[in-house]
Amino acid sequence: MIIDIHNVSWEQNNNKILEQISWKVNEGEHWCLLGLNGSGKTTLLNMINGYIWPSEGSMEVLGKKFGEFDLRELRKSIGWVSTSLQQKLYGSETALKIVLSGKFATIGLYDQTDSADMIQAEELMRTLGCTALMERTYNTLSQGEKQRVLIARALMATPKLLILDEPCTGLDVFAREQLLQMIAAVAGEQNAPTIIYVTHHVEEILPCFAKTLLIKKGKVFAANDTSEVLTSALMSDFFGVPVHIEKRNSRNWITVEGDLWN
Structure with missing residues (x-):
């Protein structure tokens, strides 16, 4: 079991999130x-x-029960790509060093690397279309290039779980589709990690994401096969406004049919 969450609640200032x-x-x-x-x-x-x-409930991630395992060690087996991480990285470092730092889950490269690490980093960057970016500093990369470098960084530690938190934020439609194709390729690898793709855009849900969890106002709205979740009726209930889901080229596209103004 990669994730096992049972009746978990969390509150802040007496407000249940x-x-x-x-x-x-x-x-x-x-x-x-x-x-x-x-x-x-x-x-x-x-x-x-x-x-x-x-605040309540029990959690296990990668077979490790919260309260019985050092969560700092657990994080080494989880790759996480997020906008908040982008903002923490040193913009003056080269893309290659950014990727290498993923082995140690550090902001900045302080640990000693060896030739095997270098070969792995270069191979990841080649696979993800980043070869030409190796010696460029992070702050000179486009948003799409940064995301590819971050995914390579997340894969550097060979994680069992890869979390992609709204990776297409800020991308134009062409950069978005390029990144989605790359994510599909990663998911299709023989030893791919389990991937959790986080978004609020239905059209980003690739065929490789066979399961979908809908969360609304801090509660699970639905958790099932994607084909069962992405229906016009269920998604209309989820959004609280009539929508139409249409499948084209193995992707789902949403049209709002209700009146959002009144």
Whole structure:
């Protein structure tokens, strides 16, 4: 079991941010976590990574039960790509050093690397289309290039779980599609980590994400096969406004049919 969350709640200042969340992710499954802004997605991710503790309920991640295992060690087996991480990295470092730092889960490269590390980093960057970026400093990269470098960094430690937190934020449509194609390629690798893809855009849910969790106002709205979740009827209930889901080229596209103004 990659993630086993049972009746977890979390509150802050007497305000429940997450309420009675239960969610199981099996090895080899790739999930999409879908929710609007303020739904509790980021709080749930922080909890999975061990940065905050459940107020109620029990959690196991990668077979490690919270309260019985050093969560700093757990994080070494989790790759996490997020906008907040982008802002913490040193812009003057080369893309190659950024990727190498992923082996140690550090901001900045301070530990000694060897030739095997270098070969692994270069291979990851080649696979993800970053070869030409190796010696460029991070602050000169486009948003799409930064995201590819961050994914290479996350894979450097050979994680069992890879969390992609809204990786397409700030990308134009061409950069978005390029990044999504790259993510599909990573998911298709024989020894791919379990991937959790976080978004609030239905059209970003790739065919490889066969499972989808909908979270709304801190509660699980649905957790099932993506084909069962992404229906016009269920998504209309989820968004609280009539929408139409249309499948084109193995992707789902949403059209709002209700009146949002009144």
